[in-house]
Amino acid sequence: MEKICVAIRVKPTSTQEANNGTRWKVAANTISLHSALGTPIKGQTYSFDTIFGVSTTNAEIYEEHAKDLVLSAVSGFNGTVFAYGQTSSGKTYTMQGSATDQGVTRLAIQDVFTSIDKIVDREFLVRVSYMEIYNEEINDLLAPDNRKLQIHESIERGIFVAGLREEIADSVEQVIAVLERGEAQRHLAETDMNVNSSRSHTIFRMVIESRDKSHDSTQDSDPSAQDAVRVSALNLVDLAGSERISKTGAEGVRLREGAHINKSLTTLGMVINKLSEGGGKQGAHVPYRDSKLTRILQSALGGNARTSIICTINPDEIHIDETRGTLQFASRAKRVTNCAQVNEILTDAALLKRQKEEIKELKRRLEGSSHSEDLKKEILQLRNDLLKYELGREKLELELQQEIKAQVERERRIKEQEQRIENLSTMVISGAIEDRELPTKSHRRETWCPQSSISNTLEQGLRRINGRNSQLTASSLVDAKSRPLATRRDRTFGLPPAFESLLSDECDSFWSGSSGVNSLPHFSDFENIADEDMCASFNRGALESVTDEDTWGNMKDCHVSSDSRLSHGSSDTENAQGFRQIQFPLLAESSRKNTLFKQLNAMNLQYQELQSSIEFKIQEKIKEAVAAANSALLEEKSRFQLQEITKLHGVVKDLEIELEKCNEENKRLKSETALLQEQVLHAREALEQEAQERVSMDEQNEFFKQRLRSLEMRIQGDINQQCNEVSCSGVDFEPDVLEVNESNEICSECQSFADNSIQRPLMLSGALIGGCVSRRFPNENHDRQMSEILMHKIHKRRLFDDDDSSVFQIAEDRDQDWTGSRIRPTPGNAAYSDDILAALSRLCCRFKQLSGSGVKKIESFTKDFGAPQERKNLKASLHLAYQLGRSLLQELQRIINHDIQCLETHVASKGTIGKSLEALQMLLLECADVGLCLMHNLSSKEPSFTSQVIQVANDGASYRGDDFICKNVRRSPLTCGLLDGIFTIFTP
Numbered sequence: 001m002e003k004i005c006v007a008i009r010v011k012p013t014s015t016q017e018a019n020n021g022t023r024w025k026v027a028a029n030t031i032s033l034h035s036a037l038g039t040p041i042k043g044q045t046y047s048f049d050t051i052f053g054v055s056t057t058n059a060e061i062y063e064e065h066a067k068d069l070v071l072s073a074v075s076g077f078n079g080t081v082f083a084y085g086q087t088s089s090g091k092t093y094t095m096q097g098s099a100t101d102q103g104v105t106r107l108a109i110q111d112v113f114t115s116i117d118k119i120v121d122r123e124f125l126v127r128v129s130y131m132e133i134y135n136e137e138i139n140d141l142l143a144p145d146n147r148k149l150q151i152h153e154s155i156e157r158g159i160f161v162a163g164l165r166e167e168i169a170d171s172v173e174q175v176i177a178v179l180e181r182g183e184a185q186r187h188l189a190e191t192d193m194n195v196n197s198s199r200s201h202t203i204f205r206m207v208i209e210s211r212d213k214s215h216d217s218t219q220d221s222d223p224s225a226q227d228a229v230r231v232s233a234l235n236l237v238d239l240a241g242s243e244r245i246s247k248t249g250a251e252g253v254r255l256r257e258g259a260h261i262n263k264s265l266t267t268l269g270m271v272i273n274k275l276s277e278g279g280g281k282q283g284a285h286v287p288y289r290d291s292k293l294t295r296i297l298q299s300a301l302g303g304n305a306r307t308s309i310i311c312t313i314n315p316d317e318i319h320i321d322e323t324r325g326t327l328q329f330a331s332r333a334k335r336v337t338n339c340a341q342v343n344e345i346l347t348d349a350a351l352l353k354r355q356k357e358e359i360k361e362l363k364r365r366l367e368g369s370s371h372s373e374d375l376k377k378e379i380l381q382l383r384n385d386l387l388k389y390e391l392g393r394e395k396l397e398l399e400l401q402q403e404i405k406a407q408v409e410r411e412r413r414i415k416e417q418e419q420r421i422e423n424l425s426t427m428v429i430s431g432a433i434e435d436r437e438l439p440t441k442s443h444r445r446e447t448w449c450p451q452s453s454i455s456n457t458l459e460q461g462l463r464r465i466n467g468r469n470s471q472l473t474a475s476s477l478v479d480a481k482s483r484p485l486a487t488r489r490d491r492t493f494g495l496p497p498a499f500e501s502l503l504s505d506e507c508d509s510f511w512s513g514s515s516g517v518n519s520l521p522h523f524s525d526f527e528n529i530a531d532e533d534m535c536a537s538f539n540r541g542a543l544e545s546v547t548d549e550d551t552w553g554n555m556k557d558c559h560v561s562s563d564s565r566l567s568h569g570s571s572d573t574e575n576a577q578g579f580r581q582i583q584f585p586l587l588a589e590s591s592r593k594n595t596l597f598k599q600l601n602a603m604n605l606q607y608q609e610l611q612s613s614i615e616f617k618i619q620e621k622i623k624e625a626v627a628a629a630n631s632a633l634l635e636e637k638s639r640f641q642l643q644e645i646t647k648l649h650g651v652v653k654d655l656e657i658e659l660e661k662c663n664e665e666n667k668r669l670k671s672e673t674a675l676l677q678e679q680v681l682h683a684r685e686a687l688e689q690e691a692q693e694r695v696s697m698d699e700q701n702e703f704f705k706q707r708l709r710s711l712e713m714r715i716q717g718d719i720n721q722q723c724n725e726v727s728c729s730g731v732d733f734e735p736d737v738l739e740v741n742e743s744n745e746i747c748s749e750c751q752s753f754a755d756n757s758i759q760r761p762l763m764l765s766g767a768l769i770g771g772c773v774s775r776r777f778p779n780e781n782h783d784r785q786m787s788e789i790l791m792h793k794i795h796k797r798r799l800f801d802d803d804d805s806s807v808f809q810i811a812e813d814r815d816q817d818w819t820g821s822r823i824r825p826t827p828g829n830a831a832y833s834d835d836i837l838a839a840l841s842r843l844c845c846r847f848k849q850l851s852g853s854g855v856k857k858i859e860s861f862t863k864d865f866g867a868p869q870e871r872k873n874l875k876a877s878l879h880l881a882y883q884l885g886r887s888l889l890q891e892l893q894r895i896i897n898h899d900i901q902c903l904e905t906h907v908a909s910k911g912t913i914g915k916s917l918e919a920l921q922m923l924l925l926e927c928a929d930v931g932l933c934l935m936h937n938l939s940s941k942e943p944s945f946t947s948q949v950i951q952v953a954n955d956g957a958s959y960r961g962d963d964f965i966c967k968n969v970r971r972s973p974l975t976c977g978l979l980d981g982i983f984t985i986f987t988p
């Protein structure tokens, strides 16, 4: 575990501040903010691994802060160096450098290759890639067509950018060429703070692979001998700087870039924050996935990498806040710990080899423990015991071998002896035959066998020949009584080797000494049956002859009888004594040997038991040690698995959180979709309804049109009739009375009438009628043109422009669709408010034209219609329309009140005209009210209208159109027709 190295680099400050000194003071490894008076501000002192002053060069920064990391990348550790700081604080300067001072990236590239050249026992492969994160999209700087690349994660490769181009390079020059090619592609732009501001984060990556040269597979066919491949990544990162829009003056594209930069840097800050609080280790969520930058640099931030951060600051006073932010980031970053390790990719065989080595190492460690010390001692003790027993055994074996040798020697001597005896016997027998006259052949055998004299003679003769070794065996003696010598001898000397071996020189002393006779062992001296058996087997050859005649029990008798014969001094005494003299020393010797053998056997047995028990114990101990090693291994394995599981748990948790987020997002999208679908459904329904309504409205329209036409016909008839009635006065009720009359002759009465104040309401009425009629009869050229001119004037806010010809021209040029149907307002139609205003303005215009007293008032109101944007605001426009209507009403009322007298007089004098004028007065009042009626209608159809409009509508409740029209308007065919017409125009 090692902490992230953090250094601060202070950018050379502006001249003025350089003269006065900055408010940031650097002392050794601390930097603190001072007040304007020069005293340090509490809580504003920060300490770091290194603080590089303004005069430090890039090379010095590299040497002190990045070189080690770069070299360890060559050895297989992942490494990341990045510069962080506000915009224009010198990040790019630090990483890329300048013409005179190479940056960290170039210095690192050079060092990587210098270091590779020095390592002779490994072979290297270097791959380079260069990417940028621009507006949260990853672009490949080496392949500009590779855009919007995606980040993936796998067990083998970890986190990686899919589809990113990697180029193999084997020299500094090649890598620099690639770097420069990428640099040319990165997003740079001018801001108020930096002429070459980085608009993206860039990551220049060198992947270094290496392998042991000595284990080249061509030289060594053993795959297990091959070394693992080390793969490490060195990231050299130049971040874009955090920026304040107020300082950079960013707008448009720059603004968007700045927003993305700030967002990703904020995420980086949050990740560092979490990690500095130990978030990663405690399994708390670290928001790596919230930005592409943190996701790509995940291993560098609390993972398997060595990381160095160079935080660049601008010490100018105006950047105090930003500098403080950078220092706080740096303070948190230095608390973050990474866990870097050599990244090796092992072949299966190499993995096996590695595991075996680990087992060995574990065993070795196990042996080093105190428990194994005891085991060792025990094993040593057992080995010592074994050695002792082996020595004892060897000794016994040696003794046994000596014994066997002695026995062989004895045997040899006995044989010699036998040979000699035989020779002598032959000599004696032939001598005796020569000495005496031999009996006849039939007697010869008889004389040989039973005659004691002959035996005595023989024994004496033998003793004479060999005084010391006249060793006649018991059997020979026994046989001598009944059998021929040759036969006897064969049988007598057919002893088993063990027994024969006893007939050696060693027995001679015992044999010859008289004391030996006395100490001869008796049968009863054999301690047990085994001894007796041994004796029997030793003596089998001798005793066989006895058993031919006697039982084994008789042997004792024979022994006793020989004793008795000895004691009686009989002629067989000597023979018997000879037998004892031969037999018992042999038995004693055999007994001793027997005991020796037994001891030897017992020892052998004991030795074997001991050996097998020692072997068993050793096996047990080895088993124990192996079991302990295995359990330690298992423990180690389970600990490792636990770690892995914890790690996986962390990843799973991350994924779960991510999933949860996705689910939530999904839910939100689903509900939004449902809402949209609902809206679409409603809209469709509304459209259908509207279409239906339109159909019915069209039908209605058609109906109204027809009705209107008939009404108009009636009106026309009415007017014609009235005109006829008042033809003498010259007053024409044709709508555009002025124009018409201007070109015609007007009688003086009419002229005076026109000049009279009373003309105004009259003319107004005429204009209204003209307006409406012209709308109803758009094909009637004159009226239509008139209407259009007025409309256009209103539209252009040129109500009082006298240049009618130009207006006329403009009206001609415009789209000609100023017919009544177009004016029909529809809720939501942008032209709606304009149309209402236009209609009202039209009324005003007419009014203005005809009512001199209302001109100023109208003027002010028409000005108040405001700017085009405001007019687009339906509510505001309606409000204005309401005010206009109201003021129109007031104005009309005032005019009417003022002129009513004259009108009445006139009406009284003019008769029918007076009636018409009365009707027209009513009409004027009604027309003014129509605005309010419309207001009310509209407000009730548009529930989103403001309370003000509703209030207005409520205020106008007394003017309720429908009732009003029903009650008042339809009183005369003329007003009825006019109002119908107007109402049709305005009613949605």
Ligand SMILES: Nc1ncnc2c1ncn2[C@@H]1O[C@H](COP(=O)(O)OP(=O)(O)OP(=O)(O)O)[C@@H](O)[C@H]1O
Residues within 6 Å of the ligand: 010, 011, 012, 054, 085, 086, 087, 088, 089, 090, 091, 092, 093, 094, 194, 196, 197, 198, 199, 239, 240, 241, 242, 312
């Ligand atoms: N230590 C320094 N010595 C001399 N000039 C410097 C130093 N640091 C920065 N500069 C100059 O300041 C200007 C801005 O520096 P640079 O472009 O490196 O800032 P930056 O932090 O990368 O900005 P951005 O985040 O906008 O990309 C450059 O003209 C650069 O040469």
